[in-house]
Amino acid sequence: MRRRQLSLAIWLAIASTLAGCASPAPPAPLARLTGDWDVYHALGTTPADGFEGWRRTAFAHFPTADSHFLGTIRSRTGLSGVNASGSVVGLTATAVHAIGSDSVVIDGDHGTAFRARWHNDTLTGVVSSATGPDGRWRLVRRTSPAVAESSFPLWPGPLSDSAYTVTEDTLVYMHTRDGARLASYIARPAGPGPFGVVLLRTPYGRVRPPIGRYWASHGYIFVGQDVRGRDLSDGNDFGDYDTDVTDGYDAVEWAATLPGANGRVGMIGHSDEGRLAWYAALDAPPHLAAIAPTAASSDPWRISPYEDMVFAPINVAWACLMRARRLTDVDDLPIGSAMRHLPVADLPQFLGCRNIPLWNRWLAHQSLDAYWRAHAVTTHIAGVRAPVLQVTGWYDDSRGPIDYTNALQAVPNHPPIRLVIGPGAHQGVDHVAGDFGPESRVDDRQLQLRWFDHYLRGADNGVDREPPLDFFVIGDNHWHHAADWPPAQVAATRFFLHSRGHANTSAGDGWIDTLPPRAEPHDEYRYDPSDPTPYLIDSRELETSLNEDFASLDATRPDELVFTSPPLSQPLLVAGPLSASLYAATDARDTDWYVMLLDVFPDGRAERVQDGVSRARFRRGFSHPSLLTPGHVEHYTIDMWYTGRVFEPGHRVRVVVSSALFPKYDRNLNTGGDNERDTTWVTAHQTILHDAAHPSEVILGSDANATPTKH
Numbered sequence: 001m002r003r004r005q006l007s008l009a010i011w012l013a014i015a016s017t018l019a020g021c022a023s024p025a026p027p028a029p030l031a032r033l034t035g036d037w038d039v040y041h042a043l044g045t046t047p048a049d050g051f052e053g054w055r056r057t058a059f060a061h062f063p064t065a066d067s068h069f070l071g072t073i074r075s076r077t078g079l080s081g082v083n084a085s086g087s088v089v090g091l092t093a094t095a096v097h098a099i100g101s102d103s104v105v106i107d108g109d110h111g112t113a114f115r116a117r118w119h120n121d122t123l124t125g126v127v128s129s130a131t132g133p134d135g136r137w138r139l140v141r142r143t144s145p146a147v148a149e150s151s152f153p154l155w156p157g158p159l160s161d162s163a164y165t166v167t168e169d170t171l172v173y174m175h176t177r178d179g180a181r182l183a184s185y186i187a188r189p190a191g192p193g194p195f196g197v198v199l200l201r202t203p204y205g206r207v208r209p210p211i212g213r214y215w216a217s218h219g220y221i222f223v224g225q226d227v228r229g230r231d232l233s234d235g236n237d238f239g240d241y242d243t244d245v246t247d248g249y250d251a252v253e254w255a256a257t258l259p260g261a262n263g264r265v266g267m268i269g270h271s272d273e274g275r276l277a278w279y280a281a282l283d284a285p286p287h288l289a290a291i292a293p294t295a296a297s298s299d300p301w302r303i304s305p306y307e308d309m310v311f312a313p314i315n316v317a318w319a320c321l322m323r324a325r326r327l328t329d330v331d332d333l334p335i336g337s338a339m340r341h342l343p344v345a346d347l348p349q350f351l352g353c354r355n356i357p358l359w360n361r362w363l364a365h366q367s368l369d370a371y372w373r374a375h376a377v378t379t380h381i382a383g384v385r386a387p388v389l390q391v392t393g394w395y396d397d398s399r400g401p402i403d404y405t406n407a408l409q410a411v412p413n414h415p416p417i418r419l420v421i422g423p424g425a426h427q428g429v430d431h432v433a434g435d436f437g438p439e440s441r442v443d444d445r446q447l448q449l450r451w452f453d454h455y456l457r458g459a460d461n462g463v464d465r466e467p468p469l470d471f472f473v474i475g476d477n478h479w480h481h482a483a484d485w486p487p488a489q490v491a492a493t494r495f496f497l498h499s500r501g502h503a504n505t506s507a508g509d510g511w512i513d514t515l516p517p518r519a520e521p522h523d524e525y526r527y528d529p530s531d532p533t534p535y536l537i538d539s540r541e542l543e544t545s546l547n548e549d550f551a552s553l554d555a556t557r558p559d560e561l562v563f564t565s566p567p568l569s570q571p572l573l574v575a576g577p578l579s580a581s582l583y584a585a586t587d588a589r590d591t592d593w594y595v596m597l598l599d600v601f602p603d604g605r606a607e608r609v610q611d612g613v614s615r616a617r618f619r620r621g622f623s624h625p626s627l628l629t630p631g632h633v634e635h636y637t638i639d640m641w642y643t644g645r646v647f648e649p650g651h652r653v654r655v656v657v658s659s660a661l662f663p664k665y666d667r668n669l670n671t672g673g674d675n676e677r678d679t680t681w682v683t684a685h686q687t688i689l690h691d692a693a694h695p696s697e698v699i700l701g702s703d704a705n706a707t708p709t710k711h
Contacts, residue, residue: 078148187212196456248280
């Protein structure tokens with residue numbers, strides 16, 4: 001016994017000596033951080049009311065103590081530091097400090113810092129740069145190291161290289177035909193040229209060094225220009241874009257004559273900037289050689305401020321953002337809770353954004369009238385002569401790329417059109433939940449560069465001979481190519497609604513299949529505007545079309561009718577437009593009908609695919625509002641946008657019918673009055689029919705028998 005004790009003592013001494021020779025144990029806060037993490041980002045410095053969007057935008061790695069660095073937080077593409085807009089995309093840790101037992105501060109390079117608290121094995125806190133707070137990060141431990149996501153070479157082939165040195169001028173004035181001065185930023189490649197010109201007209205700030213240097217280094221003159229009413233440009237009331245067709249024309253012709261220019265101008269722009277590129281193209285400036293907008297906003301009755309002529313109150317975030325001549329921070333405004341305020345017309349003042357004339361003009365035109373048509377690209381799209389490249393995503397809420405493609409394709413002898421549709425949202429693939437494989441991330445700028453190499457520089461790179469449609473299929477997770485939009489090789493699938501009269505919630509008896517209904521009872525629910533059916537959205541993000549999980553809402557809201565297919569035995573490919581044909585009645589003078597398509601996973605997650613709306617007063621067209629006869633059955637055709645998706649075996653297809661998706665859309669108060677200025681409402685009792693005479697259905701994919709959206 002004594003000999004065994006002596007052996008144990010010797011063993012402990014040896015172990016102690018060996019431990020003393022090893023690397024020192026990491027500091028306590030770093031030890032807890034050691035490992036790999038997914039990093040989610042949310043807006044604002046404090047939690048917001050209602051649903052919050054936590055988007056997986058980065059990853060983190062903190063090594064053990066024998067490493068030469070403390071750790072890093074990097075974007076999903078591997079970048080660190082602060083991006084061009086001043087947002088923190090990552091940091092390289094320079095110090096890690098514990099504060100008490102539950103908090104930590106990670107100091108980083110470029111003046112970045114992350115101050116956070118532990119919640120079990122999750123770390124949540126505020127990230128900031130030298131300019132101030134930049135939202136919140138949440139670190140969630142992962143089981144394997146993350147790999148930086150590289151861009152998939154969707155269009156392989158030669159590109160202009162970045163061999164040029166660059167000079168920049170941040171303030172050059174252009175004069176329009178009526179004498180207005182528009183402030184411009186110009187980045188130039190060194191050398192005599194001649195060079196093509198890339199023009200960006202913007203309400204978001206003309207000085208864009210990363211963009212300017214990219215184009216100039218590749219041998220293009222880049223011009224960023226503030227539109228009227230923004231920053232140093234003339235004009236006092238931004239927002240209507242009244243002069244932007246002629247201003248865009250003038251800007252193109254001016255840019256074509258800049259020293260060193262070769263006379264060919266191409267236009268780019270994202271979101272509203274993309275619509276500005278379209279505006280300039282409508283009058284066919286002689287020197288506009290091509291446009292290549294990304295996620296261009298559609299006509300104002302289609303996306304912003306109205307969605308199919310239903311007002312979207314979340315646009316108060318954009319109105320507040322744009323209320324001064326330069327962007328105003330709205331990340332900490334309590335927009336989520338404020339949108340419950342009535343009347344909707346008072347929302348900007350209620351949020352402290354003062355009176356916004358643009359907001360008032362929006363609400364003065366609550367049907368598709370001459371005001372909206374005058375501000376629409378599709379009204380004048382026959383004038384476009386420049387070749388068009390458009391880039392969008394299935395979860396991009398801008399609608400413009402496909403709307404404009406549809407409209408331009410209908411014009412005889414239209415210019416070349418190329419459409420690229422990926423898996424991303426308005427702000428890219430990082431905002432979409434899920435992992436879509438190594439082909440999901442594409443560098444839009446490389447596509448634009450190849451487009452302009454051909455149309456602005458004359459390179460014979462084949463971009464004009466390739467298939468005009470590139471589309472990514474979610475679930476299949478590969479790119480496909482087609483000669484037409486919508487892709488003709490994908491057949492439509494029709495699902496009919498069925499029930500035994502009790503389809504309320506996902507626990508009800510509603511189902512869908514491909515067989516038309518015969519004799520079936522109808523379904524009923526009650527829509528109360530004081531408790532509208534929710535839509536999962538973070539109002540500050542300005543993202544309205546994401547793939548959130550609606551399983552909990554579908555299970556608990558009796559004001560939803562839920563129709564779910566049996567598990568699929570074969571994969572179901574859907575690629576193209578989606579629509580619904582709904583037979584419905586109400587005891588109200590006006591109401592709304594919403595149809596949502598979802599993909600139900602084997603684990604029960606119900607992921608939104610798309611949705612659509614019909615405001616009853618616009619059932620005969622957006623220009624012809626007419627109230628209902630209570631109790632009368634009406635037929636509604638609902639545009640549900642579009643998708644490219646494989647519903648996989650074991651998954652189920654779900655269709656949900658409701659009368660609100662709040663706050664994506666404003667509440668119909670059911671009175672037949674002014675939904676934006678009234679403060680009183682009535683509860684509506686709703687009926688959905690699905691029998692042989694009223695075969696309510698959804699149509700997934702292109703179908704010649706589907707009724708187009710009524711304008």
